[in-house]
Amino acid sequence: MAFCEWCESINITSDTASVYWELPDGTRAIEISQTPSITCLECSMTYQTERVVREIEDQLYLIDCKQISSKLDYKELIKIPRLLKKNYFDFSS
Numbered sequence: 001m002a003f004c005e006w007c008e009s010i011n012i013t014s015d016t017a018s019v020y021w022e023l024p025d026g027t028r029a030i031e032i033s034q035t036p037s038i039t040c041l042e043c044s045m046t047y048q049t050e051r052v053v054r055e056i057e058d059q060l061y062l063i064d065c066k067q068i069s070s071k072l073d074y075k076e077l078i079k080i081p082r083l084l085k086k087n088y089f090d091f092s093s
């Protein structure tokens with residue numbers, strides 16, 4: 001059973017929220033709207049699960065952050081094609 005990470009209440013609900021996220025290179029922060037979140041009806045805390053946090057961090061690390069606007073929604077962010085950090089298909093070198 002899921003419970004609030006802050007007050008351990010089971011009185012929680014799925015929600016979406018806008019979050020501000022600093023880019024991995026530290027140059028700026030972006031606003032990500034419609035981010036899957038948990039809201040606790042007991043302590044009013046809204047937060048993202050570890051899975052969602054990891055997904056956002058992986059995605060920001062693997063896409064070209066210079067191309068993204070300062071405000072976008074979660075689904076748009078996740079849809080951005082990832083760059084290969086290394087070209088694994090280049091066997092010539």
Ligand SMILES: [Zn+2]
Binds near residue numbers: 009
């Ligand atoms: Zn709570």
